[in-house]
Amino acid sequence: VSSERVKRLLNLIPLLSKKQGQRVETVAKAIGVGVDELLTEIDLLTMVGVPPFSPDDFVEIYVEDGCVFVQLDQRFSLPPKLTQDEAMALVAAAQMLGLQKEPSLNETLEKLVKVFPKEARRSLETMSRQVDLSTDLNASLRACIEAIDSQIALSFDYVALTTDESTKRTVSPLEVIHRHGYWYVSGQCHERQARRLFRIDLATHLKKSNEAFQVLGQSKTQSGPVKNRRSRVEVCFSGPLAQVMKERFPIHKKLGAQKIVVEIEADSPKWIAQWILGFGGEATVLKPAWAVRAVRRAVEMM
């Protein structure tokens, strides 16, 4: 436990020393502790020093008007090297955006590896065989995130499954979201002049355009592929699938031993039809009537 606290404090001094005058609340939030706990840690740090422990030999850290200042850092001017576990955690997180898997994206990881401790460098190869967070959309995801950070619009060709459209879109991206196994980019669509959500695996030729944009206030984040909460749809799952869907929908009604009924929110007849068809006959819409009709129509047209 002491070693955990030591790690935290050895990180804290350089961070406070570099950025003077931060609010205690901000610092507490950044390091994941309460304000009172942070003040206790600051009190402790005032007693840390080097022999012969004269006044100038102690870490000089103080809070003034709710802000933290460090005058003397006593050789704690830089953070300690990453530990092996920290380095491995960083590589795993980097994998999510494909920093490890795609040759063209290796530069960032290579820079990091150079500052890793020797034992972490040795473990990298083993780790890449034992942990895998990669997606098959690395390059597109990276482009979306870079575009959000640099506030540059994205352009891409998009196949909208719910509207039968295949269109060119320019979007000012605001957020990347992962839901139920799919990655989405949410942003202001220039063509529709409205906030829209796009599934990234349905976009091709995705690239940053030359168009800069400004974020004007924060519009409400869309939590999933439902734009207007038009209706609740009751769906019955049967057989082995019922057991699997219990995990996905913790709130459900049991209908006998092998059947469950769940409620989902849906706003598009085409979307609900696609979703139900994707269960290959193991899901049945019970109500409302528009949703049953949507599935019926989709089957008839196939």
Place this chain on the structure above:
Amino acid sequence: MDKTERLLDLTALFLDSQNPISFEELQKVFPSEYGTGSKESALRKFERDKAELLEAGLPLEYESRAAGHTPGYVIRRDEYYLKDPGLRADEMALLYSAGSAALASGAFPAADELKRALQKIAFFGDEIPRTKLQLDIARSPMTKHTLSDLWAAIARRKTVDMKYHSPHAAKVSSRRINPLGLAMRRGQWNLVGYCHLRKALRTFLVHRIQSYEVNTLNAKQPDFEVPTDFNVTAHVAHFPWEFKMHEPVQITLLLSEELIPLSKQLLGAESADAELEMTVTDLDSLLKFCLSMTGRIQVHAPVSAVRRMTQMKKAIAKAHGVKS
């Protein structure tokens, strides 16, 4: 003196002096900490402190043959301080986005380590842009701890006894596993390990592990070796039709024009024209996906796959009251 304070004082002392410091010198500097009682008990106390500093990742070493100096303990500054990795602002932002999303998901192994690592790297950045990246990962209330413990068990090669619930099985099964790897696919964490019950490699969804116990006996002694040819990627499917449910089947699909450029992203196989050939090991999963594309993907061959597709369509039609 508070133990953490003593450990920080020791660190400051070692960083300040680049010459090795003997235990006798430490006794003089910290008389009330190491100077009282017998030398053996004082030395044991210092050894415990030294272990804590090593546990914290500090490069504390004993130099027995230092040129011109008495032997003693030392922390070399160039071994201690993190060097600036020289990340560009966009690289820093990207790393932060991934790290922050992973932490916010509440289902990332080694979350504490990742948080500290990001703080250290952030020291070298100016303002860190906060890209909005949300990651929704399947989890149960215990997933965070389970992942963290599995991550440690994989690193230390310790066996895990667990109770696992598969929705396809009637009962909860008790398994002993040699945990070999973790992989995330479509928002779900998968554990790959050697199952002592089945005597083969198996994949388990982490959120379905009901309880588990990592072997704590001989904590520093690995319980097993990782096969030299093991690669977690080979055991966890990217697409549902890659699950090994039956022998490989060659299948031909016909794609609508707008889906041709998306074939790699949507199906994991590439085609320059409408006809796409692929090999699957879970045919039903592929057929269900084709159905969800509402006519944009047709199954062309083999006949058995076409028939199965027709069966599924009929089942959907019957359930929704289609007359013919």
